[in-house]
Amino acid sequence: xxxxxxxxxxxxxxxxxxxxxxxxxxxxxxxxLSTGHEDAVPEGARFVRADIAxxxxxxxxxxAVLHFAARSLVGESxxxxxxxxxxxxxxxxxxxxxxxxxxxxxxxFSSTAATYGEPERSPIVExxxxxxxxxxxxxxxxxxxxxxxxAGLRGLGAVSLRYFNVAGAYGRFRERHAVETxxxxxxxxxxxxxxxxxxxxxTDYPTPDGTCVRDYVHVADLARAHLLALEAVTEGEHxxxxxxxxxxxxxxxxxxxxxxxxxxxxxxxxxxxxAGDPAVLVASxxxxxxxxxxxxxxxxxxxxxxxxxxxxxx
Numbered sequence: 119x120x121x122x123x124x125x126x127x128x129x130x131x132x133x134x135x136x137x138x139x140x141x142x143x144x145x146x147x148x149x150x151l152s153t154g155h156e157d158a159v160p161e162g163a164r165f166v167r168a169d170i171a172x173x174x175x176x177x178x179x180x181x182a183v184l185h186f187a188a189r190s191l192v193g194e195s196x197x198x199x200x201x202x203x204x205x206x207x208x209x210x211x212x213x214x215x216x217x218x219x220x221x222x223x224x225x226x227f228s229s230t231a232a233t234y235g236e237p238e239r240s241p242i243v244e245x246x247x248x249x250x251x252x253x254x255x256x257x258x259x260x261x262x263x264x265x266x267x268x269a270g271l272r273g274l275g276a277v278s279l280r281y282f283n284v285a286g287a288y289g290r291f292r293e294r295h296a297v298e299t300x301x302x303x304x305x306x307x308x309x310x311x312x313x314x315x316x317x318x319x320x321t322d323y324p325t326p327d328g329t330c331v332r333d334y335v336h337v338a339d340l341a342r343a344h345l346l347a348l349e350a351v352t353e354g355e356h357x358x359x360x361x362x363x364x365x366x367x368x369x370x371x372x373x374x375x376x377x378x379x380x381x382x383x384x385x386x387x388x389x390x391x392x393a394g395d396p397a398v399l400v401a402s403x404x405x406x407x408x409x410x411x412x413x414x415x416x417x418x419x420x421x422x423x424x425x426x427x428x429x430x431x432x
Contacts, residue, residue: 120144120179121348122222124170124213125186126163127154129295130228130281133288133341134184136160141345148176149187155294170209174216182224182351183217184344185210188258191297192232195254206257207264214268224351225265226344229278231360231401233259236394240366241333241402244280244358251394266356275353282333282362282401284340286422287429291337301372302334302426309382310430316384318369320391325398329369333362333400336416336425346410359410362401363417371419379423 126135126147131154138145145163148170149156159165166176170187177183188206189195195202210227217225232255233248250256261278268274285302287293293303307313321328343361350357367375377384406412416422 119348120181121184122146122148122173122176122180122182123163123184123186124148124173125154125188125228127151127156127158127165128186129291129293130284130337130340131184131186132158132160133291133337134186134344135163136288136291137341137345139163146176146180148173153296158291158294171212173213174219177216177220177222180220180222182226182348183213183222184226184348185213186228188228190254191299192252192254193299195252195257199253202253202257206254207260210261211264214264214274217274218272223273223353224275224348226347226351227261227265227276227278229262229280229358230255230258231280231282231399233262233280236396237399240398241364241400242360243402244360244405262358269354269356273354275351276356277347277351278356278358279343279347280358280360281340282335282360282399284337285334286336286338286416286425288338288341290429290432292426292429301332301369302376302423305373305376305384306380306427306430308384309376309380309427314385315387316373317387317389318373319389319395321388323397325368327368327370330395331366331368331398331400333364333366334419334422335361335363335414336422339414339416343406343410343412346412350410359406360401360403361406362403363414364401364403365417366398366400367419372423375419375423379420379427
């Protein structure tokens with residue numbers, strides 16, 4: 119299949135692009151490199167450096183789109199909400215109109231668990247209320263709503279995948295964010311000497327060790343779900359699936375596993391709770407497991423951390 123991967127020079131997009139190439143698809147990566155890296159585009163993929171709003175030419179001859187291009191920092195979205203609405207929703211609207219003009223009728227969208235906001239229960243299922251607490255989550259939810267409208271009104275086939283905490287690496291493809299907000303890479307930066315310590319935000323939550331519990335999914339498993347979703351796209355329908363491991367690990371458990379994997383002490387600093395941090399966020403992936411046959415094959419926290427650590431030396 120001829121596939122356009124927007125944001126394919128970023129973390130998740132590059133892993134998906136690599137797996138698509140390995141599976142024999144003809145892949146074009148479109149990325150403006152504002153947060154991505156050109157050397158993350160996998161061998162065998164064609165690269166087009168362009169903004170998503172100018173995707174029309176790159177769509178010519180394509181059969182499907184996997185859409186990762188987005189702004190994704192929660193704090194930044196609160197400071198600059200207009201930028202997030204313009205890029206995440208406005209950029210996607212421009213992409214959908216270009217798809218309509220070029221006859222491309224299949225899309226897999228990189229959505230987020232931030233669409234749920236602070237959940238009423240855990241594990242979270244796809245029918246739970248969506249009440250995002252920041253412009254990032256709200257803009258992603260708006261895209262989900264738009265995809266439903268395009269499916270109903272224009273016959274678009276769409277699948278949205280709502281991620282929880284993506285981590286790990288796929289060979290040389292790893293997290294390389296200018297502003298890193300994710301726990302595992304920040305802990306590993308302490309082990310490499312890039313940071314002096316790791317901050318633990320809150321130790322008095324109603325969890326076994328008092329720290330927040332989160333669901334981590336290996337990036338390789340996540341990417342494989344996109345390939346399954348690509349095959350499952352049905353014109354005129356918009357399907358939504360959660361993606362997580364179904365298990366939760368606390369902040370302290372993550373730090374302890376990082377210590378074991380790296381052999382470094384990793385000093386920590388206890389800080390106060392962050393506003394809006396739920397005690398537990400765990401996904402139910404039962405729907406995608408039953409409908410698409412997806413299962414996380416690399417769910418062990420030690421495997422996730424080990425792969426991320428190994429990739430730092432590649």
